[in-house]
Amino acid sequence: MKLAVKQFLGVLNSLAKNKSVNTHLSATHLSRIQSNNISFSNTLSKIRALSIAVNSSPQQLEAFKSIQDPDDRAFRDPKKSSSIRVGLIQDVKTRWGSVYNMLERAWEMKIAIHKWINLDMNRYRYSVLQLKEEEWTLVDDLLNILQPFYYHNGNWYHLGGQRSSNVPVIQLAF
Secondary structure (H helix, E strand, O other), X not given: OHHHHHHHHHXXXXXXXXXXXXXXXXXXXXXXXXXXOOOHHHXXXXXXXXXXXXXXXHHHHHHHHHOOXXXXXXXXXXXXXXXXXXXXXXXXXXXXXXXXXXXXXXXXXHHHHHHHHOOOOOHHHHHHHOOOHHHHHXXXXXXXXXXXXXXXXXXXXXXXXXXXXXXXXXXXXX
């Protein structure tokens, strides 16, 4: 399963390259992102860069958390809700499930991401990271593709906001 996901992300040219969480977003990294390129790899690059930028300093993380409104969170599961203010999740190549976690959190925080990029302190530097609606559609597509692998790999469903090991892993037929 893990190899299938790794190969799938490799075909999309979307594998994480870092073995641990990055804390610095370089100008070189930003210059490789194309604001008008609607593709899986460019969209994933934007989300990775956003994750690094938001978590790059206590001030940036606090700014991201302070603009969040609990009603703005876009959970893919309509039964899920939370008023906890959170940061973004960055993926790493040693944990393939982190790609799913990163994309899911970004999806939930779409409105906060838009607000954060438009803050005076970020507007100029991070405007290239603004995702268009078509890119959010690509994120949704990737989440739909990766979700069965994520849950089949032993990541348990969340029930009522708590992790539950009482829900069996569904054996998928391929």
